[in-house]
Amino acid sequence: xxxxxxxxxxxxxxxxxxxxxxxxxxxxxxxxxxxxxxxxxxxxxxxxxxxxxxxxxxxxxxxxxxxxxxxxxxxxxxxxxxxxx
Numbered sequence: 001x002x003x004x005x006x007x008x009x010x011x012x013x014x015x016x017x018x019x020x021x022x023x024x025x026x027x028x029x030x031x032x033x034x035x036x037x038x039x040x041x042x043x044x045x046x047x048x049x050x051x052x053x054x055x056x057x058x059x060x061x062x063x064x065x066x067x068x069x070x071x072x073x074x075x076x077x078x079x080x081x082x083x084x085x
Contacts, residue, residue, distance in 0.1 A: 004077045010067035021077030023070055 006018040013030025016023060045058060060080070068076075 004080050006068060006073040006076060008068040008073065016067075016070075018070070018073040018077070021074045023073070 004020050007015060008018075009015045009029070013028060014026055015029045016026045018024060043063070045061065
């Protein structure tokens with residue numbers, strides 16, 4: 001089953017997740033990265049650097065240099081649906 005997922009992290013250290021255009025959760029992750037989001041750590045999709053990989057198929061992946069708002073996440077979902085995913 002196809003799902004549209006968006007993860008947004010802001011400079012304050014909050015991660016917000018959206019599934020199919022609807023906000024699911026906002027979590028304070030500032031302690032995880034010492035609030036340093038300009039580090040040189042790799043960006044990993046489909047797992048972590050702790051070897052907890054999972055099987056997933058992704059397409060239309062995008063990385064933005066700013067935190068996405070709820071309206072932007074909803075707009076991305078609406079565009080994704082209208083193009084037939």
